Amino acid sequence: MKSTIRLGVWVTTLLSLILVSNITKAKILSENPNQPPQEHRGDIFISGIETVQSQYSSLEKPFLIKKRSPALRKSDCETCHKDDVKTNSNTTGTHNDINLMHAAKQGMNCLTCHAMNNVELLKNVNSTQIIEIDHAYLSCQGCHFSQARDWAGGAHGKRVRIWAEPRIVYNCTECHNPHNPTFKKRWPKIISTLPEKK
Amino acid sequence: MRLKDLRHKIMSALKYDRSLASKEIKSDCHSDSIPPTTCPKNPPKMVGGAFGKKTSRRAAIGLAGGGVGAAFAFSACSNMLDEETKDKLGLSWEEFFKKNYRLMTDQEKGETVKRIEKLAKVKNNEIINVSDTPAKDGVLFGYAFNISKCQGYMDCVEACVKENNQDRESNMQYINIFEMENGNLNIESGNSKYSHEVPVEGKFYLGTQCFHCEKAPCIEVCPVGATWKEPDGIVVVDYDWCIGCRYCEAACPYWGRRFNWGAPQIPNEELNTEQHYLGNRKRGKGVMEKCTFCIQRTRKGLQPACVDACPTGSRTFGNLLDPNSEIRYIIENKKVFRLKEDLGTEPKFWYYMD
Amino acid sequence: MTNLLFHFIKDGILHALKGSKLYFTWLISLVALIGIGVFAYSIQISEGLKVTGMTDHVSWGLYISNFTFFVGIAAAAVMLILPAYIFNDADFTKVALIGEGVAVSALIMCLSFVTVDLGSPEKVWHLIPKLGYFNWPNSMLAWDVLVLNGYLALNLLIPFYILFSHYRGKEANKKKYFPFILLSVFWAIAIHLVTAFLYAGLPARPFWNNALLGPRFLASAFAAGPAFILVILSVLDYSTGFKIQKRVISKLALVVAIAAQINLIMLGSEIFKEFYHPTEHSSSAIYLFFGLHGHSALVPWIWTAISMNIIATLMLSIHKLRENHKILMGLCIMLFLAIWIEKGMGLVVPGFIPSPIGEIVEYSPTLVEVGITTGILAGGMLVLTVLVKVAIGIELGTFRSDAKDAN
Numbered sequence: 001m002k003s004t005i006r007l008g009v010w011v012t013t014l015l016s017l018i019l020v021s022n023i024t025k026a027k028i029l030s031e032n033p034n035q036p037p038q039e040h041r042g043d044i045f046i047s048g049i050e051t052v053q054s055q056y057s058s059l060e061k062p063f064l065i066k067k068r069s070p071a072l073r074k075s076d077c078e079t080c081h082k083d084d085v086k087t088n089s090n091t092t093g094t095h096n097d098i099n100l101m102h103a104a105k106q107g108m109n110c111l112t113c114h115a116m117n118n119v120e121l122l123k124n125v126n127s128t129q130i131i132e133i134d135h136a137y138l139s140c141q142g143c144h145f146s147q148a149r150d151w152a153g154g155a156h157g158k159r160v161r162i163w164a165e166p167r168i169v170y171n172c173t174e175c176h177n178p179h180n181p182t183f184k185k186r187w188p189k190i191i192s193t194l195p196e197k198k
Numbered sequence: 199m200r201l202k203d204l205r206h207k208i209m210s211a212l213k214y215d216r217s218l219a220s221k222e223i224k225s226d227c228h229s230d231s232i233p234p235t236t237c238p239k240n241p242p243k244m245v246g247g248a249f250g251k252k253t254s255r256r257a258a259i260g261l262a263g264g265g266v267g268a269a270f271a272f273s274a275c276s277n278m279l280d281e282e283t284k285d286k287l288g289l290s291w292e293e294f295f296k297k298n299y300r301l302m303t304d305q306e307k308g309e310t311v312k313r314i315e316k317l318a319k320v321k322n323n324e325i326i327n328v329s330d331t332p333a334k335d336g337v338l339f340g341y342a343f344n345i346s347k348c349q350g351y352m353d354c355v356e357a358c359v360k361e362n363n364q365d366r367e368s369n370m371q372y373i374n375i376f377e378m379e380n381g382n383l384n385i386e387s388g389n390s391k392y393s394h395e396v397p398v399e400g401k402f403y404l405g406t407q408c409f410h411c412e413k414a415p416c417i418e419v420c421p422v423g424a425t426w427k428e429p430d431g432i433v434v435v436d437y438d439w440c441i442g443c444r445y446c447e448a449a450c451p452y453w454g455r456r457f458n459w460g461a462p463q464i465p466n467e468e469l470n471t472e473q474h475y476l477g478n479r480k481r482g483k484g485v486m487e488k489c490t491f492c493i494q495r496t497r498k499g500l501q502p503a504c505v506d507a508c509p510t511g512s513r514t515f516g517n518l519l520d521p522n523s524e525i526r527y528i529i530e531n532k533k534v535f536r537l538k539e540d541l542g543t544e545p546k547f548w549y550y551m552d
Numbered sequence: 553m554t555n556l557l558f559h560f561i562k563d564g565i566l567h568a569l570k571g572s573k574l575y576f577t578w579l580i581s582l583v584a585l586i587g588i589g590v591f592a593y594s595i596q597i598s599e600g601l602k603v604t605g606m607t608d609h610v611s612w613g614l615y616i617s618n619f620t621f622f623v624g625i626a627a628a629a630v631m632l633i634l635p636a637y638i639f640n641d642a643d644f645t646k647v648a649l650i651g652e653g654v655a656v657s658a659l660i661m662c663l664s665f666v667t668v669d670l671g672s673p674e675k676v677w678h679l680i681p682k683l684g685y686f687n688w689p690n691s692m693l694a695w696d697v698l699v700l701n702g703y704l705a706l707n708l709l710i711p712f713y714i715l716f717s718h719y720r721g722k723e724a725n726k727k728k729y730f731p732f733i734l735l736s737v738f739w740a741i742a743i744h745l746v747t748a749f750l751y752a753g754l755p756a757r758p759f760w761n762n763a764l765l766g767p768r769f770l771a772s773a774f775a776a777g778p779a780f781i782l783v784i785l786s787v788l789d790y791s792t793g794f795k796i797q798k799r800v801i802s803k804l805a806l807v808v809a810i811a812a813q814i815n816l817i818m819l820g821s822e823i824f825k826e827f828y829h830p831t832e833h834s835s836s837a838i839y840l841f842f843g844l845h846g847h848s849a850l851v852p853w854i855w856t857a858i859s860m861n862i863i864a865t866l867m868l869s870i871h872k873l874r875e876n877h878k879i880l881m882g883l884c885i886m887l888f889l890a891i892w893i894e895k896g897m898g899l900v901v902p903g904f905i906p907s908p909i910g911e912i913v914e915y916s917p918t919l920v921e922v923g924i925t926t927g928i929l930a931g932g933m934l935v936l937t938v939l940v941k942v943a944i945g946i947e948l949g950t951f952r953s954d955a956k957d958a959n
Contacts, residue, residue, distance in 0.1 A: 042499025045499060150552070154527040161501060162500055163523075167522075188392075190359075301685065390911065419691050419753070422686070441672050441675045449754050451756035453608075453609075457671065
């Protein structure tokens with residue numbers, strides 16, 4: 001009978017130990033209070049990617065932006081066009097492949113974003129400041145200020161390849177076609193497959 | 199205690215003399231039979247499991263045969279077997295009796311990784327690179343998913359299947375994308391089997407996968423400790439230790455785990471050869487697997503394949519301990535929620551919206 | 553002593569192989585069924601578990617259902633051991649050995665069911681402490697492995713000691729085995745509670761995650777187990793010289809009746825909780841009893857089980873009906889089947905439907921699964937037959953070391 005009691009005591013102690021160990025498992029972030037951040041770098045995976053330093057004005061830690069300009073086709077308009085070119089025409093002419101579907105149709109035209117005299121430079125809707133293509137976000141943030149804030153912070157947009165340092169993000173125009181920025185309807189890449197019965 | 203000794207005896211009988219082994223490896227690297235990729239960059243680290251010379255391999259098998267009855271079978275007829283078959287048997291034997299990955303020393307980890315590479319070469323003519331990179335200090339991985347941004351394109355699912363060498367026969371997928379009715383956040387009313395053009399007006403999309411819970415119910419229940427949380431927060435499975443009881447699959451509140459009901463089939467040309475022991479290496483029949491946050495990528499600094507593939511930027515991955523990381527920005531500045539928080543599982547996977 | 557032990561085992565085997573034509577037909581048909589099971593298992597070994605009806609959605613099926621049920625049968629042996637050894641009820645002393653035989657065979661079935669359910673059974677050595685990695689005390693499955701094997705050892709040890717003493721023509725020394733009896737009483741409760749906790753400990757599955765599961769497991773086990781033993785006893789009474797006293801039958805029948813009543817009360821309270829104000833967590837129960845979104849594979853089964861359960865319990869509660877031997881046997885079989893359905897497939901499968909993220913994938917066992925299950929059930933019956941045959945031989949005195957020549 002004594003041995004039974006001893007067994008009982010033993011089992012109870014054990015069970016309470018399990019319970020206590022489970023309850024004391026702390027929460028995620030509070031478990032690691034203010035550990036000094038260690039920098040982890042992933043430079044080998046980003047060699048060859050052209051970047052520019054961000055000019056986004058905020059208190060954010062400085063970050064890099066993947067250059068957009070190398071991917072764009074450059075054309076020397078002036079070789080043919082000696083005079084002013086009439087654009088944004090609904091009939092024919094240069095850039096007639098561009099069907100502007102950005103915001104309300106009446107609200108915007110080429111010169112909302114493009115610089116007056118050079119199509120390869122941009123401007124901001126609120127100022128006359130000239131912006132390079134690689135800093136297109138400075139143009140976008142004229143209207144999309146909250147998105148730009150999230151983008152700079154990390155809640156909008158996407159990083160290039162690595163989660164580690166240095167932080168390189170895609171420019172707005174890498175994912176959004178500036179002339180038609182919403183994502184298009186399309187078929188999913190693959191169809192979800194439930195393990196159907198064989 | 200006795201059993202432990204016995205196993206130790208068997209294991210040591212199967213291993214080469216360590217000084218001999220390093221010499222042999224050097225000579226192997228110059229021979230034509232070994233592709234250059236399987237040659238160790240760091241020879242002294244690699245010991246057992248190397249292609250041996252005739253005498254030592256036979257001696258090793260003979261020793262094992264003396265210790266364990268089953269080994270007699272091939273020890274006795276070792277002369278009839280060609281070198282390759284013997285290697286295959288020897289390596290498989292050592293693989294079968296290895297320890298739980300967590301209990302291995304760094305050296306043993308290196309050895310099993312090399313054995314796996316060699317077995318893949320001998321058995322399936324695959325040239326793979328298996329890593330055993332450990333967790334980095336000061337890293338705790340976290341993930342965020344923007345339910346306003348996801349359009350249901352499923353690029354992530356496709357990338358995941360390719361990256362992680364999932365079984366093509368059963369179409370195993372780690373990620374589920376749910377098409378949800380606006381005005382309803384109840385995942386149980388979502389539809390993950392949609393097949394039409396996306397996005398659909400009046401719907402939003404929400405993805406699930408393994409959430410790498412800090413207090414993961416799947417880890418608690420495993421009877422053999424084949425699944426655990428790594429120091430960087432990734433919940434992993436030792437595929438070679440799992441006995442396939444599927445208790446973890448019953449315990450997961452998020453349906454994050456998958457079982458290999460048959461032997462997984464991956465066409466050789468589609469195999470991702472950059473692998474990790476705890477990640478995307480080929481699984482066997484009858485073991486559990488799951489999302490590993492692409493451990494073979496993320497331990498090196500790369501983003502998981504799903505994050506990289508997402509065309510909408512709905513997916514964010516990063517270090518929760520780095521106050522400058524995107525994931526921390528999201529948690530601190532957005533209104534975030536997690537699935538089934540009432541269960542106290544503490545997933546490291548947050549949802550948010552613009 | 554070793555020599556005697558050797559003779560004991562040899563005589564035991566020889567004794568088990570003696571019998572009437574009917575006995576042999578029984579043995580051979582069991583062996584044939586085991587053969588079918590082995591064949592089916594060989595298919596499962598080579599192909600993997602994809603030859604079963606299980607999926608990532610319903611990841612446990614017929615095997616684990618039967619495992620759960622037979623743990624209950626094993627635990628129920630305590631209902632014979634308790635009166636026999638602890639309350640010193642002379643009527644029960646004789647049949648307690650049969651109860652222990654039932655426990656042993658049920659446990660062998662349980663362990664077999666768990667083993668065939670494993671995806672990688674060749675790695676089962678990973679469970680051996682020290683040699684492998686035994687995740688105890690965290691994993692309830694580790695607890696279950698421990699208590700099942702412990703209970704098996706106890707139930708082999710005690711009858712072996714008693715029978716071996718009788719074989720040598722001696723009385724078993726109660727002082728020696730009584731501590732083990734006491735332990736086995738607690739252990740019996742433990743094996744079934746632990747098995748219930750295996751399910752009840754999963755917050756992912758609200759259908760199982762309730763405090764009543766453990767007590768309900770016990771109540772249903774103490775109804776189905778003694779019901780099964782009652783049937784065995786009356787078969788023995790009918791076919792061998794081992795006569796069972798009426799008092800034993802009526803006492804056991806009372807145990808069955810009370811346990812069945814308690815089980816029914818608990819079932820009622822569960823049904824009330826699920827359906828008075830159905831929440832999201834009631835989906836599994838809705839699926840089980842009424843079907844969910846057009847999926848209703850288990851509905852006919854559960855209603856059959858519930859009606860059989862209610863009828864059997866009500867009739868067992870009526871004194872006159874319970875005293876009628878034929879009706880009692882019918883009710884016992886009915887109750888046994890009802891609980892087998894309800895606590896087997898009726899408990900395990902709905903836990904998985906809908907899945908934790910709301911998907912509905914139904915389950916039905918394949919031929920391979922049915923084959924393997926049949927094989928294991930036949931194996932259990934074979935073990936039971938042999939154990940009971942030997943035990944009865946010794947108890948009736950036809951099989952003794954000193955009576956060897958006469959045998």
